[in-house]
Amino acid sequence: MDGFPVARRPGEVRVTEIAAKSALNRVRGMGFTWSLNPFTGCAHQCVFCYARGTHAYRELDGVREWGSVLGVKVNVAAVLRAELASRTYRGEEIAVGTATDPYQALEGSYRLMRGILTALRDARAPFHITTRSPLIVRDLDLLAQCARRADVGVAVSIATLDEALAREIEPTVAPPRQRLRAVRALADAGIRVGVAVAPVLPDVTDDAASLASVVHAAAGAGASHVWHSALNLGAITRDAYFAFLAATRPELVDRYTRLFGRGRYAEPGYAREVAERVHAAILATTFVRSRRLAPDRTGAQIALL
Numbered sequence: 001m002d003g004f005p006v007a008r009r010p011g012e013v014r015v016t017e018i019a020a021k022s023a024l025n026r027v028r029g030m031g032f033t034w035s036l037n038p039f040t041g042c043a044h045q046c047v048f049c050y051a052r053g054t055h056a057y058r059e060l061d062g063v064r065e066w067g068s069v070l071g072v073k074v075n076v077a078a079v080l081r082a083e084l085a086s087r088t089y090r091g092e093e094i095a096v097g098t099a100t101d102p103y104q105a106l107e108g109s110y111r112l113m114r115g116i117l118t119a120l121r122d123a124r125a126p127f128h129i130t131t132r133s134p135l136i137v138r139d140l141d142l143l144a145q146c147a148r149r150a151d152v153g154v155a156v157s158i159a160t161l162d163e164a165l166a167r168e169i170e171p172t173v174a175p176p177r178q179r180l181r182a183v184r185a186l187a188d189a190g191i192r193v194g195v196a197v198a199p200v201l202p203d204v205t206d207d208a209a210s211l212a213s214v215v216h217a218a219a220g221a222g223a224s225h226v227w228h229s230a231l232n233l234g235a236i237t238r239d240a241y242f243a244f245l246a247a248t249r250p251e252l253v254d255r256y257t258r259l260f261g262r263g264r265y266a267e268p269g270y271a272r273e274v275a276e277r278v279h280a281a282i283l284a285t286t287f288v289r290s291r292r293l294a295p296d297r298t299g300a301q302i303a304l305l
């Protein structure tokens with residue numbers, strides 16, 4: 001893809017180990033109270049990633065360097081355990097993976113999520129995880145233990161079932177069929193799992209047949225629900241996404257310019273059309289209620305200590 005930097009080789013990626021001062025970040029105006037990200041940056045390099053803007057805080061280039069500068073919060077599990085035991089935390093929901101994929105490739109060797117899940121389990125903390133990576137199935141044992149003690153959910157993001165298109169827009173993410181297998185494994189293990197059709201890209205992944213195929217495949221894999229999210233072209237992401245369009249689909253540049261104007265979201269009429277398409281696909285699909293795990297009431301005392 002000329003003009004758009006993707007899929008770097010391992011030698012081109014800089015990894016820094018970080019001693020994090022905090023694990024939980026308080027969030028306002030969202031459906032959850034805390035966010036938790038074990039890494040800074042994300043190796044996945046999705047062209048639409050709204051987290052690209054976080055590079056600016058560290059004076060990095062969110063267009064050309066996204067995916068090549070990664071930080072690993074090596075002490076995150078210990079810091080989290082202390083925060084969960086403090087007076088500040090009162091059992092509110094925690095969103096894991098809001099600005100980075102917690103199961104990106106580095107997690108394979110650092111295994112931070114196992115420590116995080118152990119801390120969440122012991123504190124009986126409710127949480128949900130968002131990921132595009134099938135690596136999450138490695139932690140089915142701990143996820144099931146957590147789900148027996150608190151409200152736990154997983155969202156697996158799948159923007160399209162078209163494998164060639166997925167490679168273009170999410171160049172280092174596992175193919176959609178592997179992610180669907182992860183959905184199946186999570187559902188079979190009794191974990192509440194949904195599929196996020198995220199994000200919906202105008203004139204790229206937004207036709208009714210494409211959206212319906214993801215919805216139907218999600219239900220077939222055992223997802224209990226599906227929802228979609230809109231493309232968010234915040235400052236840096238806008239530059240990256242327009243560079244991607246210019247390199248791969250120059251005929252769409254004018255269309256996007258009209259659709260988004262100066263805003264970060266497409267105009268409301270378009271958003272309504274997409275919502276109707278997804279809603280119609282959901283109505284035409286049968287979702288099977290996932291099996292419920294028996295609650296585990298042991299360890300409640302430990303959680304209060």
Ligand code: SF4
Pocket residue numbers: 042043044045046048049050051099100101132
């Ligand atoms: S997986 Fe998520 S955080 Fe990572 S690059 Fe893709 S959209 Fe961004």
